[in-house]
Amino acid sequence: MGGSATPKQNKRVTITDVARHAGVSVAAVSKVLRNAYGVSPGMQEKVRTAIAELDYRPQAAARGMRGRTYTIGVLLDNVRNAFFADILDGIQEELRTSEYTVLIGAAGFDPDEQAKTIRSMVDRQMDGLILIAPGTSRAEVLATAAATPTVVIGHHDGTDAHDSVVDADDTGAGLVVDHLVALGHRDIALVSAPGTKANQWKRTPEVVLTAGYRSAMERHGLAERVQVHHAAYSDEGGFKAGMTLLTDERRPTAVMAGADVAALGIYRAAHELGLRIPEDLSLVGYNNTALAALATVQLTSVDQAGHTMGSSAARMLIERVEGRRDRAMQTSMTPRLVVRGSTAALSGS
Amino acid sequence: MGGSATPKQNKRVTITDVARHAGVSVAAVSKVLRNAYGVSPGMQEKVRTAIAELDYRPQAAARGMRGRTYTIGVLLDNVRNAFFADILDGIQEELRTSEYTVLIGAAGFDPDEQAKTIRSMVDRQMDGLILIAPGTSRAEVLATAAATPTVVIGHHDGTDAHDSVVDADDTGAGLVVDHLVALGHRDIALVSAPGTKANQWKRTPEVVLTAGYRSAMERHGLAERVQVHHAAYSDEGGFKAGMTLLTDERRPTAVMAGADVAALGIYRAAHELGLRIPEDLSLVGYNNTALAALATVQLTSVDQAGHTMGSSAARMLIERVEGRRDRAMQTSMTPRLVVRGSTAALSGS
């Protein structure tokens, strides 16, 4: 725009420059880059030094046109959920030493936005996708998975189109119910996210969690005490659910929430209603995020080994990307109860 | 690998298909896609319907070879920092209606890893970069910014190589000190991240914050009571700093931390030492993250308007990407004190 003499940004070093500098063909350099078959040690040496001397880095866009982009996309709805951060750490750690780069799309909760983000990733020729509890329709995910290696974390719906990593949420719910029953509680309510929203996923984490809760309650002969409330997994969502639940005539003595952050909302509601925790109400979260461990919170929660889930997902994905496996697989993690100060024996029973 | 008849994934729709289907040239379709000059309404119409009918989506890798990729990269060290989530929200919202996609790289705290991630983004031909408080060396960032439009969030070092968005951290520190002094405190300590690590940034947020703290203390005639402790911005870092600080013979009556999460670590230390908050110790965080607002926490903190910072950064970046501005600019936000239950008047003074 009229600036005097825009300083010509010196052109990037390309594979051709490397080839010339090393005195070999472009094809040879490409082979070394991809460590493909048919390269002698001498050639390796020559090319590698040339690359180092010129500080050459391959351009992913050009690679993407024929081969791989060495990019893995991770879709998640929202960065605030600390559990996702654990998963991310696992993914990153697994891929740190590889030549793949992880790029994250934080699409928000809107299924359409998520779908748009997934398409963006496909359009950018990413080699593989990890979708964390996608809200997008099942059909959309299956279509994507047909063309790009994909791992879905969270949803229990099995398929041979993509790999899956799940937590045994039903077992997790059972652990919580057992713990609370052992403390003498009988009126145990569950606050979970609304189930499937007609997007064809039949076994979301929430659905499985709820099923696990119900069956555990039945196992203890408490089927008629089952109380399920739906709420968004946020502080506000938990607060609203808490206000409803705790002012009900059939007020539960213990509440379990499907996410720590929702449990804290319930905490706030209890506080507002003058109920003490754990004396008047036992409260259990889910995911054992850093939140739960805070000194001032001390929330009993269920640990999901997010780190391990992430690294497993990454490992499985790379196997697929590199064609070392051609059949779908599903990995399931066993949750573990972490007891803290928010649960206590039912008093005056 | 011996699988029977790998189902040929039906090839993607390309610009050539669209051109053929619409009965026009490839060049014309390209023009419509980029809404370039020299396209008649009729042509627009024809091409757009063809695109819709074939469900065509341009392939970013191919675009990247000649023109833009319509991708914006955001670098941050760690997803757990809730303040970054606010910034991200701002960025996403600003870009939601545009044709740009935001991809996030969470590189961790290691400067080398961060540099690697920045390079990855450049290699992927991203159109623009937003770097949130990068730990990478200044030289590296300047070199990147010379070739790719870049906005740096956090660091106050001015330059004409890239745009900047900062919070007036010195003012923020002043607000806190004023507040605490008004409550009668005189021994006010600061816990902040270690300053510049020889990576050539002279005015990181920590440095500016510390300077603001010092000058506010001087302004109140408390220069000799200045006490600065360095700690990582994490629960553990805060805890360690807290243990040192609170067992010192010159124990402060108030502590301000450069990040909420560190404040919570100090909280834990205080708790462990039998100190009550706010009766025995006033505590102030920074960033006013969701953590600070939790019912069980109620931490006085400084709000940084992360959302606005993010949307400003995005807007500034797009201006540069699209060549609508060719001079660097710097945006500064004014922080605001949010008083909660963790600060109180000095008792028995």
Add this chain to the structure above:
DNA sequence: TTCGTGGTGGAGAACGTTACACACAGCCTT
């Protein structure tokens, strides 16, 4: 009629990389 002129559409050369096909050399079998 002739000449410009502005507005549209198209041809075709990049862009940097991969992957296919082939050439060549050296060695082992017969």
Add this chain to the structure above:
DNA sequence: AAGGCTGTGTGTAACGTTCTCCACCACGAA
């Protein structure tokens, strides 16, 4: 000595876009 491998290196056609010309047309002015 002929033939067949095997292991290495190279030439070159893609890949799907963008973007720089260039051609064409219609129209108005001289």
